[in-house]
Amino acid sequence: MKNDLEHRAEVAVPLNSRRKFIRAAVTTGGAAILSAELAVLTARGNADTAAQIVLPAATKDVTPFKVSVPQGAIDDLKRRLASTRWPERETVGDWSQGVPLQKAQALVAYWRDKYDWRRFEARINAFPQYRTQIDGVGIHFIHVRSPQQNALPIILTHGWPGSVVEFLEVIGPLSDPTRYGGRAEDAFHVVVPSLPGFAFSDKPAETGWDVNRIARAWATLIPRLGYERWVAQGGDWGAGVTHALAHQRPPGLIAAHVNWQFVFPEKLPEKPTPAEQKAIDRAALFANDQSGYFREQGTRPQTIGYPLADSAAGQALWIYEKFQSWTDNHGNPEDALSVDAMLDDISLYWFTDTAASSARIYWENTRSGKAGLSGGRIELPMAASVFPHEIFCPPKAWAEALWPNLFYWNEVDKGGHFAAFEQPKLFIEELRKAFRSRRG
C-alpha cells in the first residue's frame, strides 16, 4: 500500500513537483465521501527532502485527507526563524510603515518558542477533510454534514490572507446548532474549500483561475457532494467568488450572503449622503495608502513570492500587517485575534509555500477585470452583514440599487474584515437570521 502511495507522489504533475513538504494522509482507491479509511504517506527519507512533501494526486473521487506536516518542515521553520536577519527599526512610532520591528520580533519569538503546530493539526484533522479534482485542480475542503437531515447546505469561501482556519470556530454551531444552544431548524451542512493556490488545494499550473472560474468549480463541487439546493457565503476574495456564483446562478443555488459587498455605483453620487461619503473615503484610503500589497500581488506575484517563500519572518509579517489593519482592534491585532489563531493561519501559508500562488489570485482578477469595487447587478436573492471595521462599508441603498432581490441586510456593531474569525458568534447569528427565510 505504501508503495502505491509513493508511486502516486512520484508521478506528480509539474505542479506537484513544486508542492513540497506536506506529508499528507491519503486514502487509497475509490473512497466514499464519508470514508475514514486513511493511510498515512510517510515523508521521504533523505535529509534534503525531509522537510518536503507532495500532495496526493486528486481524482474526481472525493478522497479523505488529513494534514500531517513532517517534523523536518517544523524543524526547518524554527531554524529559519532563529537565524532571521532583520531590517533596522522603522522611523515612525506607529504602523504607518508596516509592522513595527518590536512587534515583528515578538511575533517571531512566539512562533519559534511557544507556538505549537501539532495542536492546530489535531484541531483541523478533527474535521472531515477531502480533496477532489475539479477542472484539473485538486481542491481541498472541509465537509461537515449536519445530523439534521433537512439542514441547508452552505459553502463558505475564505479570502486572502485568510484560509479555512477562519471558519473552524463556526463549523460546529452551524452544522449542529442544538449542541451549541441553537435550534435544529437553523442547521447547515457546511462545506469550506481552500481556494486554488491556497493551503492544501493544488496550485494552478496555468492561468485563468479568476473568481468566475473558481465559482464554476464550486458549482461542480457542491453537486458532487450530493447537494441539490444550497447557498453560498464569503468575504474578501470569498466575497468575490460568491458574487460570481450569484451572477452565474448555477442549478440549486438559491441565495448568497456576503460580509463584504461590492456594490459601488458605476457613477459616484454627486452629493453623497454621509454614509456614502464614508464608504467613498474609506475606499480612497484603501486605494491610496493600503493597497500596496494588492498592486504588487496584482502585477508581480512571482517576484514577491521569492522573499515570502524563503523567509518565514517575511511571510508572517506580510500577513500579520493585515490582521492589524483589517480587524476591529484598539491598535494591536491581538485585541481581535489570539496570537495562536493568527499563527495557525500564517503557518498554513508557510508550510504549504503558497505565498506566490495565493498572491496570483490578485493577478488573475486584475487581468480579468474582476478586482473592482462593483460586482454589478445581481438577480439572485442576496443577503449581507456589514461588519463595521471592514475595509469599506457600502450603504444599503447601493446594494438595493444593484441587488433587486436583497432579502437581508444587517449592520452589526463589532468585527472587521475577518468576520467569522473575529466574531464567530455574531457571524453564526447572522447566517442563521439571514437564511431563515430561505429554508423549507
Place this chain on the structure above:
Amino acid sequence: MHKKDDIENKTGAPTPLRSRRKFIGAAVATGGVGILSRELAVLSACGSADTAAQIVLPTTTKEVTPFKIHVPQAALDDLKKKLANARWPDKEPVTDWSQGVPLAKAEALVEYWRTHYDWRRVESTLNGLPQFRTQIDGLGIHFIHVRSNHENALPVILTHGWPGSILEFLQVIGPLVDPMAHGGKADDAFHVVIPSLPGFGFSDKPTEPGWRLPRIASAWALLMMRLGYSHYVAQGGDWGAGVTSWMAKQRLSGLAAIHLNLPILFPPPPPPPGGYTAAEQQALDHLGKYASDASGYASIQGTRPQTLGYGLADSPVGQAMWIYEKLQGWSDNKGGEAISTDRMLDDITLYWLTDTAASSARLYYESFAKDFARMPLDLPVAVSIFKGDFFAPPKIWGDQTYSKLFYWNEVPKGGHFAALEQPELFVAELRKSFPQMR
C-alpha cells in the same frame, strides 16, 4: 598605525541607528584626516559567532573621513549558506516576465551568485577609489570623490536611484576625471562626487522621518561646499533625477546647471488646444502602462516599506529578485544582455550586505507621492533621453517645464541605468552638455 582599541571604542557607543547597522566590516580613518588623506585603519569584525556576520559603520563627524570597505568573511559565508538553503515558490503559470522573475531565471541567477560570484572583486574596485564618510544634517553620508588632475575641471555630483547605487557610475569615473586617457580633451574634465543616498549603500540609515528629496538636495549642497566646490553641476536619473531637480529648484548656492537622464516630466503638462501629438501620446501610454502594470513595487515601498523589508532583509533570494526584475524591466535589453550578471550581482550584493532593503524603500514612503513630480525649473537644464528607458518624454514637455533647457538629446541605445548600460554614451552626453558651464 592606530590602536585598535581606539577604533573599537568609537564603535562601542553606538547611536540607535548604529546598533542596527550590522555586518559591514568597515575601514575607518582615525583623527583629523584631510579629504585626500589615505591614512586608514581597518576595523575588525566583531568576534563572537553571533555577530561575526555583523558590522557597524564607523561614526561620522563633520570632518570628511576616508572610508574603505571590508565585509567580514562571515557575512559572505552567511549569504552563501542562505542561498544554499533557499526555499522556492512554484513555477509561474506564464511563459514570460509578466508575473515577475521567472523561476528558471531566478534559480540560474542564484546558482551563479552562490557558486561563481566574487564580492571581493568589486570590494577591491571600490577600495581603489577614494571613498569618504561625513556627517551632514545628522547623517553619515558615504561618497566617492575623485579629483581630476586638471585644475579647471568642472565639479559634478552624480546621484543614483533605486535599485541602483554608486556602482552604476564606476565605469564613467575614469573618463570623466581623466578625459585625455579616454579619448577626450582636457576641457572635458570633471571632479567627480558620487554619494550614496541616505539609507543606501554605506550611508547611514535615517532613524527619523523627513529625509525627503528637498532635504537630500540640501545635504548635497552642503557636501559640495564642504569639499570646497563653489561652482558645480549636478546629474541624476531615477531618484537621482529627483534629488538633482530639487537642487535646481532650491537654486542652491554654487549650482550652475543640472543634467538629467530621466527628467521628472510626469504628470505631463496639460494638452494644447489641438490635443497631444503622437510623440506625447506615446509617452502617455508609457506612463499608463507603468501605472497599471509596473508600479506595484513603488506602491508597496511607498506605503509599507517596513513590512516589505522583513522578507527582503531575511532572504537574499528575495532581495535579488526584487532588484533583478527592475534591472531586466528597465534596461535596454532587446536582443541581449544590457548589464552583465556580475554587475547586476554587485548591485544586489551591495543592497544585501548593507541590509538596506527597508531603508532604501523608505525613500518611496518619504517622497514618491509628495516630491517626485514635474516641477518648473529656472536653472539651466540639460537632458539626455536614453530611448530604452521605460519612460521617454518628448522634448516639448521639457520646453514647457524648464525655462533654460539648453541641451536635449535622444540617445538611441541604453535604458534606465544609463551610466551602467552605456558608459561611453553617458560620458559623451555629459561632455556635450556642460562646456558652457565651465
